[in-house]
Amino acid sequence: xxxxxxxxxxxxxxxxxxxxxxxxxxxxxxxxxxxxxxxxxxxxxxxxxxxxxxxxxxxxxxxxxxxxxxxxxxxxxxxxxxxxxxxxxxxxxxxxxxxxxxxxxxxxxxxxxxxxxxxxxxxxxxxxxxxxxxxxxxxxxxxxxxxxxxxxxx
Amino acid sequence: xxxxxxxxxxxxxxxxxxxxxxxxxxxxxxxxxxxxxxxxxxxxxxxxxxxxxxxxxxxxxxxxxxxxxxxxxxxxxxxxxxxxxxxxxxxxxxxxxxxxxxxxxxxxxxxxxxxxxxxxxxxxxxxxxxxxxxxxxxxxxxxxxxxxxxxxxx
DNA sequence: ATTTATGCAAATCGTTTGCAAACCT
DNA sequence: AGGTTTGCAAACGATTTGCATAAAT
Numbered sequence: 009x010x011x012x013x014x015x016x017x018x019x020x021x022x023x024x025x026x027x028x029x030x031x032x033x034x035x036x037x038x039x040x041x042x043x044x045x046x047x048x049x050x051x052x053x054x055x056x057x058x059x060x061x062x063x064x065x066x067x068x069x070x071x072x073x074x075x076x077x078x079x080x081x082x083x084x085x086x087x088x089x090x091x092x093x094x095x096x097x098x099x100x101x102x103x104x105x106x107x108x109x110x111x112x113x114x115x116x117x118x119x120x121x122x123x124x125x126x127x128x129x130x131x132x133x134x135x136x137x138x139x140x141x142x143x144x145x146x147x148x149x150x151x152x153x154x155x156x157x158x159x160x161x162x
Numbered sequence: 163x164x165x166x167x168x169x170x171x172x173x174x175x176x177x178x179x180x181x182x183x184x185x186x187x188x189x190x191x192x193x194x195x196x197x198x199x200x201x202x203x204x205x206x207x208x209x210x211x212x213x214x215x216x217x218x219x220x221x222x223x224x225x226x227x228x229x230x231x232x233x234x235x236x237x238x239x240x241x242x243x244x245x246x247x248x249x250x251x252x253x254x255x256x257x258x259x260x261x262x263x264x265x266x267x268x269x270x271x272x273x274x275x276x277x278x279x280x281x282x283x284x285x286x287x288x289x290x291x292x293x294x295x296x297x298x299x300x301x302x303x304x305x306x307x308x309x310x311x312x313x314x315x316x
Numbered sequence: 317a318t319t320t321a322t323g324c325a326a327a328t329c330g331t332t333t334g335c336a337a338a339c340c341t
Numbered sequence: 342a343g344g345t346t347t348g349c350a351a352a353c354g355a356t357t358t359g360c361a362t363a364a365a366t
Contacts, residue, residue, distance in 0.1 A: 032344090032345090033345080033346095034339090034340065034341090034345065034346075036339085036340085036345090036346065036347090038346080038347080039346095055330090055331090065347075065348085066347065066348045066349075067330095067331085067348095068331085068332075068333080068347085068348070068349080068350095069346075069347055069348070071330095071331060071332070072332085072333095072346085072347090073346090075332095085243070087241050087242065087243030088241065089239070089241030091329085091330070092330070093330085093331085109291075109292070109295055109297050111297075112300065118295065120291050120295065122287050122291065123287075126283075126284075126287050129280075129283070130280075130284060130304075133276050133277075133280050134304075134306055137263075137274050137276065137306070138263070138306055138308065141263055141272065141274065141310075141311065142310070142311030142314065143263050143265075143306065143308055143309070143310055143311065144308045144309040144314055145306050145307070145308040146266065146307055146308045146309070147306075147307045147308070148304070148305065148306050148307065149303060149304070149305050149307070150284075150288075150302070150303070150304050151302065151303050152288055152291070152292060152297065152299050152301075152302050153299070153300055153301045153302065153303070154292065154297055154298045154299040154300045154301070155297070155298040155300070156295075156296070156297055157295065157296030157297065160296065160298055186319090186320085187320080187321090188319095188320065188321070188364090188365060188366080190320090190321065190322090190364080190365080191364095192321080192322075193321090209355090209356090219322075219323085220322065220323045220324075221323095221355095221356085222322085222323070222324080222325095222356085222357075222358080223321075223322055223323070225355095225356060225357070226321080226322085226357085226358095227321090229357095245354080245355075246355070247355085247356085
């Protein structure tokens, strides 16, 4: 692991612990492990994937912790329409804005980004639409549904 | 109801019955009623909303019928992330391409469209992204999450 | 007559919740 | 001690499924 990754990781945990402290919640080992795995995987994952290992915490704790982390803006829930919900680190924690490639065959979800110029153009359009409808926007999604490379190969 | 609406409606039912016949399925009264309500409501609705009236068909039949209609491309399922799934007439049946305004407060979903030029630009970008990832696209979604006018007023 | 659709009740399965024990400060 | 988090088991709720009856061809 490069030195910069290490600093990033420290900063991540620091940010998370501050946000939890704000709502009188503790940054326990289980929560730290969840955040660590989310950071390492760097794509939206299901809870089974997240705790699936040997020493995982209980499913119920994972659900509870991810809810808490979602409330404080550390984790984002991805609406992929599949059986299991998927979670990833929130955009304002990792500092990027991205979209999703959702494989309808295996359920896997990957992130992608578009050029800033395109993103600004899309957002401009969306702001106009929202204004016309008296709608207050909190976020938007631009997702691709289809078949991923692995599933096409088969 | 204007004469053109009537013709549209006849064509709709005709199209649906053909698609069902292709897979040896019958266009029963219950299915016709579902399609009619979907056409009238013209926005993604939940199954309770759809059968909620007095003479509705059984929930299980509604689920089964909507699955069949989805398989033949008459109905589309909307991934809104809320408790109930939502359904609407598929784009290639109604002949338009649209996106969704999803209210996180009341769950209601509205359709909106963007200018053809913007849509083409977005699709061009998405095609490029998909190609880079070896991803075969079947559809895309561009949805706005936030608070609708009614819920903001409260 | 034969196949498909329906309604009802029961089963499924991801997610949530109650509660007592373990944990942190 | 005083509050929070955890694990386990039970509860929930949307969706699915089995099966016998009704409807369509």
